[in-house]
Amino acid sequence: ARLVVLVSGAGSNLLALLEACEEPSYGAQVVAVLADRACAGFDHAARAGVPAQVVAPGDFPDRPHWDQALVRAVTAWEPDLVVCAGFMRLLGPGFLERLPGRVVNTHPSLLPDFPGAHAVRDTLAAGADRSGATLFWVDEGVDTGEHIAQVEVEVLPGDTEATLTQRIKAAETPQLVAQVGRLAREMVRGEGLQGAGAGADP
Numbered sequence: 677a678r679l680v681v682l683v684s685g686a687g688s689n690l691l692a693l694l695e696a697c698e699e700p701s702y703g704a705q706v707v708a709v710l711a712d713r714a715c716a717g718f719d720h721a722a723r724a725g726v727p728a729q730v731v732a733p734g735d736f737p738d739r740p741h742w743d744q745a746l747v748r749a750v751t752a753w754e755p756d757l758v759v760c761a762g763f764m765r766l767l768g769p770g771f772l773e774r775l776p777g778r779v780v781n782t783h784p785s786l787l788p789d790f791p792g793a794h795a796v797r798d799t800l801a802a803g804a805d806r807s808g809a810t811l812f813w814v815d816e817g818v819d820t821g822e823h824i825a826q827v828e829v830e831v832l833p834g835d836t837e838a839t840l841t842q843r844i845k846a847a848e849t850p851q852l853v854a855q856v857g858r859l860a861r862e863m864v865r866g867e868g869l870q871g872a873g874a875g876a877d878p
């Protein structure tokens with residue numbers, strides 16, 4: 677299966693996917709990485725010899741034009757699955773219409789708790805005693821799509837945003853790698869995707 681990965685940041689999840697894809701039995705290849713800004717994730721792709729491109733909102737007159745450019749850049753790679761791995765922008769309706777049931781995102785909380793860009797900070801501020809990561813099918817809402825998998829971690833006394841982020845990522849990354857591989861292999865076997873939007877009404 678062909679993966680396009682969208683990144684905005686450190687790209688540790690992307691790195692793990694790139695490593696997993698080196699094993700043929702994993703059943704997927706990262707065919708391109710797209711970013712909304714220059715970032716470490718973009719550099720990982722370039723180093724791995726994977727085509728990488730920045731499609732920056734600031735280079736377009738408005739959001740719909742950026743969305744269109746991103747759709748064009750992504751669909752040009754004919755992905756089976758688009759993986760948002762620390763991609764810090766909302767995808768517009770145009771994007772999701774062109775790739776129905778093919779876009780997943782990983783989020784550092786036990787959704788529906790703590791959606792949005794500051795999930796870890798919000799988790800700590802709320803005094804929650806557990807957190808985790810959720811992999812879900814992207815829809816037009818903010819972290820509202822149907823869940824694919826969830827993994828839980830403890831919040832420990834004295835946790836900072838950095839320590840909790842690290843503990844979450846240690847559970848999140850293996851979950852992402854395992855689930856993306858499963859989805860990819862199901863596609864290759866022609867079983868179709870299990871989940872929201874997959875095979876959705878036209």
Ligand code: GRF
Pocket residue numbers: 683684685686687688689690717761762763782783784809845848
């Ligand atoms: C991950 O924790 C993901 O849940 C969140 O952003 C982080 C990305 O990390 N959306 P990285 O860029 O893969 O290191």
